Amino acid sequence: MATRLVGTTLSVLMLGGTLLLGACSTQKTADTVQRSEIPTYQVIADYGIDVNNPKALVASVDYSFVGIVEQEAKTSYKDSVPLEQPNGKTKMMGQAHTHYKVQVLTNLKNKLVTDHPIAITKLGGIRKDHSAYDVVKGDALLKVGKIYVFNAYAQNDGSLLLSGKNSSVPVTDKSLKTANESKTVRVYQDAVNKLSVKERVVNHKASDGVE
Structure with missing residues (x-):
C-alpha cells in the first residue's frame, strides 16, 4: 500500500539516495534516547505542490487543525532504504x-x-x-506539550500522516487558551476559508474523522 504524501510525491531523496515508501514492518520505542547526543540527517x-503556500498546502491535505502534543508513543519502520x-x-x-498522541483543539479543514x-x-x-535521526529538510519532529497547526493526510487505513515542511507549524506566540488568536493559526484559517x-x-476519511 502506497503512503500518501504532500501533493503526488511518492519518494524523497537523501544525500543522493532514493527512499522508497512501503508497508510498515517493525516497531521500536525511542523515549530513552538522549536526542542531543545523536546526529540528525x-x-x-x-x-508536488508549493508547501510554502498555505492555501496550496491546505487544499492538498485532508485535515488541517490546531492541536497540542500529549505523548510521543513509538517509532515504526517501513521498507528498507539506503541511508548514509x-x-x-x-x-x-x-x-x-514517529507516532504521537495529539489533542485536537480546533478544526480548521474538515473535522x-x-x-x-x-x-x-x-x-x-x-x-x-x-545511530541517527532522519528528518525531512525544513521539518522537525514534534515536541510534547507544544501547540501546532497540523496539515495531515488520511491514509487508506484511516491513520493520519504528517510529511514534510509545514506539515506541523509551531504556534509560539500564544498560550493554550489563546491559541486560536495566533498569527500562525489565522494564516491557515484564512487559507482554508479561501x-x-x-x-x-x-x-480519505480518518478513523478519528467526524462527518
Missing part, C-alpha cells in the same frame, strides 16, 4: 515514522474528534539502530 523532499552512515557509507535500513487524543504519525525519526467546495473534500 536531513532528508531532501521532492514536493557517519563513515560516509550507505546501509539499508527501515525508514522511520476530527475533540473529546479524546488522536493518533498521528510524522515522517522521520530515530533509526532502528539508534478553499472551494471541491478543495474541502476529504479524499
Whole structure:
C-alpha cells in the first residue's frame, strides 16, 4: 500500500539516495534516547505542490487543525532504504515514522474528534539502530506539550500522516487558551476559508474523522 504524501510525491531523496515508501514492518520505542547526543540527517523532499503556500498546502491535505502534543508513543519502520552512515557509507535500513498522541483543539479543514487524543504519525525519526535521526529538510519532529497547526493526510487505513515542511507549524506566540488568536493559526484559517467546495473534500476519511 502506497503512503500518501504532500501533493503526488511518492519518494524523497537523501544525500543522493532514493527512499522508497512501503508497508510498515517493525516497531521500536525511542523515549530513552538522549536526542542531543545523536546526529540528525536531513532528508531532501521532492514536493508536488508549493508547501510554502498555505492555501496550496491546505487544499492538498485532508485535515488541517490546531492541536497540542500529549505523548510521543513509538517509532515504526517501513521498507528498507539506503541511508548514509557517519563513515560516509550507505546501509539499508527501515525508514522511520514517529507516532504521537495529539489533542485536537480546533478544526480548521474538515473535522476530527475533540473529546479524546488522536493518533498521528510524522515522517522521520530515530533509526532502528539508534545511530541517527532522519528528518525531512525544513521539518522537525514534534515536541510534547507544544501547540501546532497540523496539515495531515488520511491514509487508506484511516491513520493520519504528517510529511514534510509545514506539515506541523509551531504556534509560539500564544498560550493554550489563546491559541486560536495566533498569527500562525489565522494564516491557515484564512487559507482554508479561501478553499472551494471541491478543495474541502476529504479524499480519505480518518478513523478519528467526524462527518
